[in-house]
């Protein structure tokens with residue numbers, strides 16, 4: 001019997017570049033292989049009895065610092081991915097949403113994102129969120145500005161939670177692949193009491209079997225939230 005129920009899962013998919021470099025390939029090959037893993041993880045989450053949302057970090061507000069060619073490749077890959085995976089979303093009853101500042105992307109990509117959101121909005125087994133041009137600080141700042149525009153003079157934690165882009169205010173479990181142990185500006189507000197799991201596995205090598213082991217590990221943890229067990 002699980003001690004703890006997993007509802008909201010977040011994943012920092014890291015290590016695509018190193019995976020490719022280890023094979024003497026261009027970094028872009030790592031991103032391509034990484035996209036395949038997103039599909040498998042999404043299907044696992046849709047079938048899992050308690051997972052309601054999974055939020056993948058796909059492009060950060062800091063990733064614009066990368067070489068122009070890599071950034072352009074990632075944008076094209078995203079467009080192709082969404083086009084190709086629409087069937088996966090529909091066949092697995094998965095609702096797709098994007099968070100982050102999408103307005104910075106090309107009109108074509110923005111349109112693809114909107115079409116995918118629109119087509120899957122009534123699917124109910126899982127909400128699959130891609131964080132795109134996303135930064136935790138940017139999200140919190142935008143939320144506070146939204147509240148100011150609405151006329152608020154003073155804000156509560158509940159106000160900020162509800163003004164964020166995510167449909168939840170708390171992440172239960174955050175996984176980061178590739179051995180790096182940092183947050184890299186991800187979901188800063190939402191992870192305040194998240195359980196953390198760092199694995200050495202590079203994202204393109206990640207499997208649903210490893211995910212299942214991590215979820216089982218999580219379910220045996222005792223979460224105290226500052227209280228006593």
Ligand code: IPE
Nearest residue numbers: 013014015016017018019058
């Ligand atoms: C994660 O893999 C994917 C993105 C950030 C888009 P990286 O591209 O960061 O791979 P490494 O960390 O350089 O190996």
Ligand code: IPE
Nearest residue numbers: 012013014057058059060184
């Ligand atoms: C975090 O990975 C962002 C994404 C996975 C999209 P990075 O590879 O960009 O993060 P740092 O630079 O190692 O912190």
Ligand code: MG
Nearest residue numbers: 014015016017
């Ligand atoms: Mg990285």
